[in-house]
Amino acid sequence: MIVSKIIYYLRNLWLVALSGIAYKLPAWAASKKQSDSSGLPQFDTSTYSSQIFWLIISFLLFYFIMSTKAIPRIAFVLRERQKRIEGDINKANSLREEADEIRIKYERFLAESRSQANEIICNSINQIANQRAHAKEALKSSEKIKSAEAIIIEQKTKALNSLDFVACEAAAAATRKLIGTQISKSKVTKVVTAIMRKNT
Template sequence: MAGNAEHTNTGFEIPADELGGAFPPFDHTTYPSQILWLVITFALFYWIMKNVAVPRIAGILEDRKDRIAGDISEANRLKQETDEAIAAYEQALAEARAKAHGLVEDTRDKLKAEQEARRERAETDLSAKLAEAEAQIEKVKTGALTQVSAIASETTSTLVEALIGKAPADKDLTDAVKSVMN
């Protein structure tokens, strides 16, 4: 452990003649070999990047771009189909509403016409029954009036006979009853 020895952190001594001097990357005598290996390594990495990595990345980016464009076009197609379906639905709904409104109007008109026909039939039936009843009443009234005059004549004849003891003449009796009834 004398003289020209260096101690390392590991505790081993390295003789001074093995140390060599400067740090190798900073040693100007090794620059040409370092530059050669730098150029070789750079060229190798450049070739790998140019022929392997960049085409793969470009292919992946192109695939993603194509997939995104396809997805966007599919979304636009689906949106257009949805819009067309919504428009068709709204048109069908409007047609159904119009048809339902027309059916309601037709049904209302039909029911109104049927009701009007029933009312007219009922009025006609009632008018016929009323005319028939009036005719029957007139017949009964005429029959009753003829009977009234006969009854009045008979009653008057009986009263006059009871009062005077003699029955009046039929012509006198008929004239007297007619004059009272009018």
């Protein structure tokens, strides 16, 4: 872009134009030297040439200092601050993201451990229930055993009692057959029980 480049260089052109006026006006100023003192001093053309000269000098100096020193420095400071602020914001954002991540992790961990704990609790509840059922059953069976034992004992005593009776009968019958004498029932019973006691 040659055109834009030319324009870029020509942005100083009005300074050249300004100096051009300095060449144009002196003749005018000289022709009207020493005008009347009445009226505004601004229209006293004799002062024009020197004012334009010093305007050009001071404005060129001013422009030079502004464009080479002041503006770059202020721009630098502002840019630097902008950068710093952006950096801080980015840092804060990344820290926040990190914190979010940690929070999410923590929450996930919390949920996991909670579910794990729930599982453990459920398991132990089940286990306890099972054990309880087992224990109940065991209790039930032990009761059955007890009642069966009682029945057995009862049967046993019944049997033993009937055994006594049978033994007495048998003993009485045997004695009658062997010696032919009838022994009283009470005597037989006494003897038999004595013998049985001895055996048991």
